[in-house]
Amino acid sequence: MLQLDKITLYFGDRPLFDGVSTTINPGERIGLVGPNGAGKSTLLKIIAGEQEADSGSVNMSNSATVGYLPQDGVDPDPDLTVYEEVEQAFSEILSLREKQEQLQNKLDTLKAESDEHTQALDEFGQVQHQLENIGSYTLQTDIERVLMGLGFNEEDFSRSTTEFSGGWLMRIALAKLLLRQPTYLLLDEPTNHLDIESLQWIESFLKNYDGTVIIVSHDRAFLDSVTTRTLALRRGNLDDYAGNFSFYEKKYAEEQELLKKQYENQQKERKQTQEFIDRFRYKATKAKQVQSRIKQLEKMEEIELDEEQSEISFSFPPPERSGQVVLKLRDLVKKYGDNTVFDGIDYEIERGDKIAVVGPNGAGKSTLIRILAGMEPITSGKREVGYNVTPGYFAQHQAEELDPKNNALEEMRLAGSGENDTRLRTILGCFLFVGDDVFKKVGVLSGGEKSRVALAKMLLNSGNFLIFDEPTNHLDMQSKNILQQALQQYEGTLMIVSHDRDFLDPIVNKTLEIQPGYIKTWLGNVSYYLDKKREERDAKEEQAAEQKSEKMRTADPTEGMSRKEQRRYEAEKRNALSRKVKPLKKRLNEIESEIEELEVRKMEIEELMADPTFYDDDEDRVKEISLEYETVKSDSAEKMEKWEEIAGRIEHIEDSFDKEYQTSIS
Numbered sequence: 001m002l003q004l005d006k007i008t009l010y011f012g013d014r015p016l017f018d019g020v021s022t023t024i025n026p027g028e029r030i031g032l033v034g035p036n037g038a039g040k041s042t043l044l045k046i047i048a049g050e051q052e053a054d055s056g057s058v059n060m061s062n063s064a065t066v067g068y069l070p071q072d073g074v075d076p077d078p079d080l081t082v083y084e085e086v087e088q089a090f091s092e093i094l095s096l097r098e099k100q101e102q103l104q105n106k107l108d109t110l111k112a113e114s115d116e117h118t119q120a121l122d123e124f125g126q127v128q129h130q131l132e133n134i135g136s137y138t139l140q141t142d143i144e145r146v147l148m149g150l151g152f153n154e155e156d157f158s159r160s161t162t163e164f165s166g167g168w169l170m171r172i173a174l175a176k177l178l179l180r181q182p183t184y185l186l187l188d189e190p191t192n193h194l195d196i197e198s199l200q201w202i203e204s205f206l207k208n209y210d211g212t213v214i215i216v217s218h219d220r221a222f223l224d225s226v227t228t229r230t231l232a233l234r235r236g237n238l239d240d241y242a243g244n245f246s247f248y249e250k251k252y253a254e255e256q257e258l259l260k261k262q263y264e265n266q267q268k269e270r271k272q273t274q275e276f277i278d279r280f281r282y283k284a285t286k287a288k289q290v291q292s293r294i295k296q297l298e299k300m301e302e303i304e305l306d307e308e309q310s311e312i313s314f315s316f317p318p319p320e321r322s323g324q325v326v327l328k329l330r331d332l333v334k335k336y337g338d339n340t341v342f343d344g345i346d347y348e349i350e351r352g353d354k355i356a357v358v359g360p361n362g363a364g365k366s367t368l369i370r371i372l373a374g375m376e377p378i379t380s381g382k383r384e385v386g387y388n389v390t391p392g393y394f395a396q397h398q399a400e401e402l403d404p405k406n407n408a409l410e411e412m413r414l415a416g417s418g419e420n421d422t423r424l425r426t427i428l429g430c431f432l433f434v435g436d437d438v439f440k441k442v443g444v445l446s447g448g449e450k451s452r453v454a455l456a457k458m459l460l461n462s463g464n465f466l467i468f469d470e471p472t473n474h475l476d477m478q479s480k481n482i483l484q485q486a487l488q489q490y491e492g493t494l495m496i497v498s499h500d501r502d503f504l505d506p507i508v509n510k511t512l513e514i515q516p517g518y519i520k521t522w523l524g525n526v527s528y529y530l531d532k533k534r535e536e537r538d539a540k541e542e543q544a545a546e547q548k549s550e551k552m553r554t555a556d557p558t559e560g561m562s563r564k565e566q567r568r569y570e571a572e573k574r575n576a577l578s579r580k581v582k583p584l585k586k587r588l589n590e591i592e593s594e595i596e597e598l599e600v601r602k603m604e605i606e607e608l609m610a611d612p613t614f615y616d617d618d619e620d621r622v623k624e625i626s627l628e629y630e631t632v633k634s635d636s637a638e639k640m641e642k643w644e645e646i647a648g649r650i651e652h653i654e655d656s657f658d659k660e661y662q663t664s665i666s
Helices: 040-048 082-109 115-133 136-149 166-180 196-207 220-226 245-280 284-299 365-372 396-401 408-413 421-430 435-439 447-458 477-489 526-554 563-610 619-665
Strands: 002-011 014-024 029-033 055-059 066-069 184-188 212-216 229-234 237-241 325-336 339-350 354-358 380-385 391-394 465-469 493-497 510-515 518-522
Touching: 002 040, 014 040, 014 055, 014 237, 029 040, 029 220, 029 245, 040 066, 040 184, 040 212, 066 166, 082 115, 082 136, 082 166, 136 166, 136 196, 166 184, 166 196, 196 220, 196 526, 212 220, 220 245, 229 245, 237 245, 245 284, 325 365, 339 365, 339 493, 339 518, 354 365, 354 526, 365 391, 365 465, 365 493, 391 447, 396 447, 408 421, 408 435, 408 447, 421 435, 421 447, 421 477, 510 526, 518 526, 563 619
Parallel strands: 029 212, 029 229, 066 184, 184 212, 354 493, 354 510, 391 465, 465 493
Antiparallel strands: 002 014, 002 055, 229 237, 325 339, 325 380, 510 518
């Protein structure tokens, strides 16, 4: 159990945290949310021990471990390969392996009958047992599974960490954290550097993670999928909600509506009281009543409303109408030296298309959209731009083209849109530049702030074919909503590279999948594409299982035996196999019964939580039931994992038994 006890931290005279306290239970999946500047990243750092609070404490058991993934700034060893760097997560295993090797060398030099040999042999056995218990013999499989889940391929394992960009280095750091399996896993914007496939994989991983997960993210779909509890930081306080982000958003809106009514009633009461005081202040017969009202006013605890974010909106200028065909690629070839990215692809974009571009990192998404935007030369083939097409292109590197001597507002003026300063400041406000922030020099802005200025500047473009490469990476949820609404209303043609499904789904009507060696268009949004890919994958797995089963059925180890020998062989083999798997099958049946009981309880709780009145009950009961639900899910997942392990052992024994049995009797 992790406890935050009265955490207080000041930034100047302003309290970032004002006596924040909460208890985090084992196995919870928590989303840490709040407006920009509320202190989400700072709170993670305090929990991780990387920053000290002014007062208060973080308490956990001595055996608990904490793993923290920052937004940026990871620094892997440049002398190591990707595999070697990730392997450092298993320092205990590496140390034991080194000790095992030393003992093996020592045993080779000692006489077998000596006491020293016996002692070294015992120690060697203990080390070997320790290695078995902590997963040494599945180490390579575990590392490869996590690296491939995060988008690396086998060729990447042996490459130096210096060959990878910052986004890929963050993935390496994330892989090390996931493999260490700390008790408390703290993730600050973990999805920023992931593609759709890796995002799906990590969602599945985190749902089944043994420890506690605390996530800061602006990806609504990711939070809704993974988390079951939300902690909201606002004005120095930490509020607790027993549900995912969508649940929190609904409950928070209801709370604010109720608080607003209470505030209005209080203001009305204060006004009436003040009017009485002012009216009768100097009337002797009312002096006692006036003093009573003054004390009443002084004791009244003023209700404070959260600062409401103004309803900022942005709309694109009406684009000029283009021809029906916006752009064509014919027999396109793109190479970088000996590396062929595209080899003879054809693609056509029509007026009004709203296209999401998805696929694994390294497949060529950014290369393709740079080609479409006219920013990247092609090796051969044709790129044909349609009639009256004016492209507008946004990529993260455009932040580097801003003049460091200009402030944000001056950069907006340079876009040449003719908008007045009030309108330009409103648009900058959409992207978190409030008040005097617009006068900050570009040279002092962070990388994320520069990207937001570049995006705001690009949006003043009146192009009719807009191309975006990861536009949401540095935006909070309000800014994403503003951009999303503007793009939904945009009348031109769009192409967007992004992994944010919640952002993309309401905007796009097509999904372009880019894989190494091919591209494919899906006539639907990203959720539609993912559903269809899942169906394809399930069908392939089913076909592979059928082929494996058929192969097993057609194998005949008794070929060449007489009928009598075959019967004796089969009977002896059945008996031998039964003796080997009987204890495992008994344990498997016990686990199945335990899983069935847990699933029954899980269904009971889900029916209870599905009742609209459930969350209106006592808050402690809601938390208790929600915690029980997480415990039941965790226990069920643990039992299922054990069941799969035993079932896998039985399957392995049965699959390899023919060969082993043949060897044992030969």
